[in-house]
Amino acid sequence: MxxxxxxxxxxxxxxxxxxxxxxxxxxxxxxxxxxxxxxxxxxxxxxxxxxxxxxxxxxxxxxxxxxxxxxxxxxxxxxxxxxxxxxxxxxxxxxxxxxxxxxxxxxxxxxxxxxxxxxxxxxxxxxxxxxxxxxxxxxWPGAQLYTKAPVEEVSDLKSLKIRTANKSSTEFLADVGAAPALMPWADALVALASGGLDGIATSATSGVDGKFWEFMDAVTTTSYVNxxxxxxxxxxxxxxxxxxxxxxxxxxxxxxxxxxxxxxxxxDSVRLKELTDAGMNVSEPTEALSAALEEAAEKQWDHFADTAGPDARPVLDAYLIERN
The missing domain is CATH 3.40.190.170 (Bacterial extracellular solute-binding protein, family 7)
Incomplete structure (x- = not known):
């Protein structure tokens, strides 16, 4: 060549x-x-x-x-x-x-x-x-509450150590009497397996990924955040x-x-069915539980708007007008 x-x-x-x-x-x-x-x-x-x-x-x-x-x-x-x-x-x-x-x-x-x-x-x-x-x-699909026993009223959450994925969920669950723990996904699985958690707030997808039926029995379909x-x-x-x-x-x-x-x-529907098929008790929240959770949630919105910078309040207000 x-x-x-x-x-x-x-x-x-x-x-x-x-x-x-x-x-x-x-x-x-x-x-x-x-x-x-x-x-x-x-x-x-x-x-x-x-x-x-x-x-x-x-x-x-x-x-x-x-x-x-x-x-x-x-x-x-x-x-x-x-x-x-x-x-x-x-x-x-x-x-x-x-x-x-x-x-x-x-x-x-x-x-x-x-x-x-x-x-x-x-x-x-x-x-x-x-x-x-x-x-x-x-x-992402809405966040559900995974616990060892069904949650029928807000008092059932009292002092439960529940893993959360973000600051607002942590403050929200603390306001309704739980003992939330903010931690990354990988750490949550370790804590769950070792008995260091009473529950987790996350999607049905993550519930299947983590095989939560091996550790908990109940899912309350709050879908409180997407x-x-x-x-x-x-x-x-x-x-x-x-x-x-x-x-x-x-x-x-x-x-x-x-x-x-x-x-x-x-x-969401596919994974909730998988959780049911795996033996978990999947149920909708009672009216009393929903009312208590939604009341606590609205307090978080104002806190967010006051602390998340100059764009937070205008975007939040515009959205609430459009949503309603």
């Missing part, structure tokens, strides 16, 4: 190597989780439509070693180039991200969509100042891509987001 030919081949290999961008995506949930599957489908579409120039490896089960409150900063600082996380886990850095974690503020996926539309411009500003871009979001999860990419990493690939990835995210939300809507 001539020197010219060898040089041409070497150039082609070098160009190919430079063109391929590989991102490892953090996600806290196991491979079988519906939103992990959403992320995998997104990654497959990105690889296909960029002709293999951008490859996203979905690292399920928190295998990159990050916990919820750390993820926003990890993406900001480029420790990971892309990640999936729930917005309300980042309230320590950005309090406004807790808006969709407010108890009973959204009572359906339609409500969640209304709030998201109003909050999205603020989310985007927050993401940009944290050196990242939100590619897509997914509303938390929002996002996939967010480090801006420096994103801006290194060609303009064409940036446009392709943004287009995929916009196209697939409605599909991912439809998957989430179906998820």
């Amino acid at each position: 001539s020197i010219r030919a060898i040089t041409a081949v070497a150039f082609l290999f070098a160009t190919s190597a430079q063109a391929e961008t590989v991102w490892d995506m953090h996600i806290n949930f196991p491979t079988g989780n519906f939103d992990t599957q959403n992320a995998i489908n997104f990654a497959e579409a990105v690889k296909a439509e960029t002709n293999g120039e951008v490859v996203i490896n979905v690292m399920a089960g928190g295998s990159l070693g990050l916990k919820g409150p750390e993820v926003l900063g990890a993406v900001r600082d480029g420790i990971v180039p892309i990640a999936h996380f729930h917005l309300d886990t980042a309230v320590g850095d950005e309090p406004f991200f807790g808006i969709q974690g407010q108890p009973y503020l959204t009572r359906s996926f339609d409500d969640a969509a209304k709030l998201d539309a109003l909050a999205k411009p603020v989310y985007e500003q927050i993401a940009e100042r944290n050196n990242q871009r939100i590619l897509y979001s997914v509303f 938390p929002t999860a996002v996939v967010s990419v480090n801006l420096d990493s994103f801006n290194k891509l060609s303009a064409e690939n940036q446009q392709i990835i943004a287009g995929i995210a916009e196209r697939m987001q409605p599909e991912f939300r439809s998957v989430a809507e179906l998820e």
Whole structure:
């Protein structure tokens, strides 16, 4: 082979190597989780439509070693180039991200969509100042109460040590007499297995993921919050891509987001049936319990509006007008 030919081949290999961008995506949930599957489908579409120039490896089960409150900063600082996380886990850095974690503020996926539309411009500003871009979001199924015995009235919650996933849920359950413990998902499973918890507040999806029937008997379908999860990419990493690939990835995210939300809507009923089939007592809250929980929840809204920055009150008020 001539020197010219060898040089041409070497150039082609070098160009190919430079063109391929590989991102490892953090996600806290196991491979079988519906939103992990959403992320995998997104990654497959990105690889296909960029002709293999951008490859996203979905690292399920928190295998990159990050916990919820750390993820926003990890993406900001480029420790990971892309990640999936729930917005309300980042309230320590950005309090406004807790808006969709407010108890009973959204009572359906339609409500969640209304709030998201109003909050999205603020989310985007927050993401940009944290050196990242939100590619897509997914509303998760409502949070249920898992306990060892059925909860029929608010007094049944008294002093129960219940794991919560965000600050607002912690304050909310404390207001109704429980003893909530804010902790990451991985720590919650350890505490549950060791007998360190009396219950957990989370979705039916997470109840199946954690095989809660091995530790508890009852599920009360409060559905008191529809938390929002996002996939967010480090801006420096994103801006290194060609303009064409940036446009392709943004287009995929916009196209697939409605599909991912439809998957989430179906998820709740499917997973609640799995919990029932596994032997758990799944029941709706009594009227008395619902009334007590909703009264406590509304106090949290005002607290949020007063403490989450200048955008909190206008967005909250606009949403309540639209919801009602």
